[in-house]
Amino acid sequence: MTLFAEAAALDAADPLAAKRAEFDLDPAVAYFDGNSLGAPPRHVAGRVATVVREQWGGRLIRSWTDAWWDAPERVGERIAPLVGAAPGQVVVADSTSVDLFKVLVAAVRANAARSEILLDAATFPTDGYLTDQVARLTGHAVRRVPVAELPAACGEQTAVVLANHVDYVTGRLHDMSAVTRAAHSAGAAVVWDLCHSVGAIEVRLDEHDVDYAVGCTYKFLNGGPGSPAFVYVARRHQEWFDQPLAGWAGHADPFAMEAGYRAGAGISRARAGTPDVLSLLALDAALDVWADVDLALLRTKGLALGDFFLRCLDELLPGADVPTPRDHARSHQISVRVPDARRIMAALHDRGVLGDFRPPDVLRFGLAPLYTSYAEVLRAATTLAALT
């Protein structure tokens, strides 16, 4: 079978094909950046317009009590099943960067006698910058360790371990269970950054006994540019969750306007200030597409898209330098190292293949199982082969 026939057969047999129709995709473009900015489900624009017209315009200030004030917790509960969290542990607020700061400080405060924070050596930069700042504030040392070596590195001085569930450059999926268990047996807490796994693979925070997690909603969850992030705090830590951005929205009784801070009950204390309602409700609408998605099927398709991408590369671009694991220890992303990667990605964009470039030499192709087709994967590989 030719690759072309194979792509057609795989698309015809795709059990998630109907989901693709829920997205407004430009047929002239093959989109491979859903791991950076997810595509909008078709109904989102109308829902946001309704919020503006009816809630903001019609109900005005009354919408805070009607629909808005509790939306961070309500939308958090919609994300919870996607990360394997029982109710009451996820809230949507602020950005991943801001949430990382809150969670790291709270986690360090809860383990104050220890002196170091272990950090994923290949972390997305913002996590590293913030960890360094937290360490400056709290007097901790930061030790950068490759994720595979984190379990052995945890020791009696480790207060917190912060790792990315998926490496944002290579797409490698890390072992949440092994790192979490090792951290716990050393008496440390663990913070997982789920930006590249939520909405791509099934995450099981409760099952792995994870302490804290944060994640983006504008990547595989398609919440829209700058949609607010989510925070997970395991129920057992909530009573002690002492986060530094203690704004009025996390207060036990925000509208009592008390002079002193009293932390709110449960996960609500992870909130800081007024929620960004329009972004939050765009996310709320975007989450509708997940209602009937079987996450095991999503995973199977994402891996199959990646396998097909790799087979296309083997045939069309033999010897390509692919840092993404060929086995299935990966999320839904294929990376290719090429000389002059920035120029190659610009040329791919000119030809309607939208991936992205990460310095110094990596082309990233995100595969969003809800809407990426096998025909698009073949188009990406064919276009890339013609350019290199």
Ligand SMILES: *Cc1c(COP(=O)(O)O)cnc(C)c1O
């Ligand atoms: C995208 C991403 C972020 C982004 O953080 P923001 O505060 O939303 O800019 C953080 N961490 C990881 C691992 C990411 O992939």
